Amino acid sequence: MPLTLADLEATDAPDKEYLWTLNFGPQHPATHTTLRLILTLDGEKVINAIPHIGYLHSGFEKLAEHLDFNQYVTIVDRMNYLSPLANEIAWHHAVEKLMGIELTPRCKYLRTLLSELMRIQDHLLNVGTSALDLGAFTAFLYCFTMRERIYDIVEFASGQRFHTSYTRVGGVLFDVNLEWVNKVREFVRDFPKTHAETHRLLTRNRIFIDRIKGVGVLTKEDAINFSCAGPVARASGVVRDLRKDEPYLAYGDLDFKVCCSQGGDCYARYLVRMQEMAESLKIIEQTLENLPAGPVNVEVDGGSRAVLPAKPAVYRSIEGLIQHFEVIMPNRGFETPKEEIYAAVEAPNGELGFYIASNGTKTAYRARTRPPSYIHFAVFPHLIRGHMLSDVVAILGSLNIIAAELDR
């Protein structure tokens, strides 16, 4: 494990005439969104790659300093837009840790369920589009059919199919009902079929394997040294999953496995994602059948002053109305500790953490995101070196780079 700058110096391309430079992006179908690579090529072999990012830098963290803890959830949504709810859960997990709010059991289970749904949604798109980039169109369509089902489920719960803005400090926006539960049950029933179909289409597909096996190998030492997390690290043999190692929400009560692989290449990352979907489905089943009854939001009195009261209470009682105004009005609001805290959850892409510095008001003084995509994309030049030009899309696809999370 070289820990010196010698590693970087070795990568400097020899100044030869026949080397040529290729600009890849920022608008390219395989980047899915916007990122740019300057590739130095020797024929078809990639000698070096310099990523240029920031083509979607929209000032999320600056906005966090101007919106309160409830409002910022709408912005966080737009960060990793393959799995918006996972970001919301991560954000409010950090806020609740800052404020010391203990969620109700129902809310814990509901959020667990939703974050696993999001994991499936994220991995489905990742598997589908990385196959699409390599020329396999059918798997993409199969995956999108299932994604639409998940959209339906979250739309039923929150009213929006994409950016749900569903969580609130100390709870969620609306409680779910039996009809929703039945919808999820249907999904749990139907999903294994799609999962098996995708397996049949891709896992032993000769062309697919030839394109991704042995490509972009990340060793375990490098994965740790480059701060990788999530499926990328687990595919390199790093056994770390915040759901197991630092159990949050309801993960402590549930029975599931952490999926790892030793390969470290694109194929291993694909397999880890496929396996994680199966595990997520197991978690969904468990949480759904054990969904506790009771209130979904933290009690307003005795609990926290930061929680929005239930709508019937707002309309029918003066206390509820006052509490509603206390939370909503710009000149009022709740108090937070004058402290700084870091809290992370296991998002589909890896460890998604928030570092919040709060100066006592209901607006964060500074809210830093630890974005997994950003950290994984930094590894990209290391992975692509020595491979072919056509492997660029394979590696990009397997790292699951989301530009909005990358640039924020």
Next chain:
Amino acid sequence: MAVGLPENVFLTKLDVAANWVRSNSLWPMPFATACCGIELMATASSRFDLARFGAEVMRFSPRQCDLLIVAGRVVTKMLPVLQRIWLQMPEPKWCISMGACACSGGVFDTYAVVQGVDRFIPVDLYVPGCPPRPEQLIAGIIELQNRIKQTGTLNGREFIQRTEATGPEPLELEELRRLRQATPVEGLPIFHAPDLKT
């Protein structure tokens, strides 16, 4: 008609024929930067199937396309790229601004996000929503097709009179002018000489 035409022969104006052909074979160039790009993908894939409306041939090279769909927010670093892509597209071409961010900046009223792409490139149709549902985008495309059928011309005469930017001026124009007069702000001389229409 006295001259009795043979079967399967129709008479029409050249403009109308061209519009009919153009409107039903729009080739979109998906300029997908953010969340709306995923909804654009959803529109083109299994459930919503944009192919039913003759606009599914997504081409990622602007030289092959005649419909630019700006899906997602465009930031200061990206806007020159967008402008270049727009200039590279061959005539006749149209532009759909998809989603609140592309239309007006949306929730991102920050230093980096361009407050509506219509200020810097011409836009024909806005699809609001954050992000718009696939049905909404399909409705937008159908609306654009109808508009091409009704107002299109063979040589693009209808575009000539559009000499102004489609979008509004910056809301904080006065404030910006004041700021600029008061102090030569460090950080301003990026990109081009500021043109605030003084």
Next chain:
Amino acid sequence: MIDITALQAQFGSELSLSEFRDNRRVICPAEKAHALLSHLYHAAGFNYLVDITAVDYLEWENATDRFGVIYALLNMEAGERLYVKVFVNDPHPTLPTVYNLWRGADWMEREVYDMFGITFAGHPDLRRILSPDEFTAFPLRKDYPLKGRGERHNFPVITRADS
């Protein structure tokens, strides 16, 4: 668990430890930051750098220093987290790079430089990463306005007639 008294014996008594919920923070003077981080990496097993970030304390009540740089560390084997906080000040906030310890620090330091203007001495490639190269301000500093200084309006307009 890392023992703070042992650290204090080695790096001087300016080191202080504070706790909030489960976050344990070590505040360290800037000149000793690299020695401390290097010790934590080599001797205490903190082999994983979770994040590097910074906070601009310009509008913070009773703050004495301008910037705080936070290194979030993790011990993979023990699962222990530690946050090292280092204060730096104007006019030239500078810290030594930790790229030679954790290579993941490369882009994190570049982002802190881009957003706050804190330079990392010894970093191999300290360029702006998110903002355009021509940008001269540091957007996440508290004296930079949310809506910028008009950068987002500085583009030529392309009209339909001339395209």
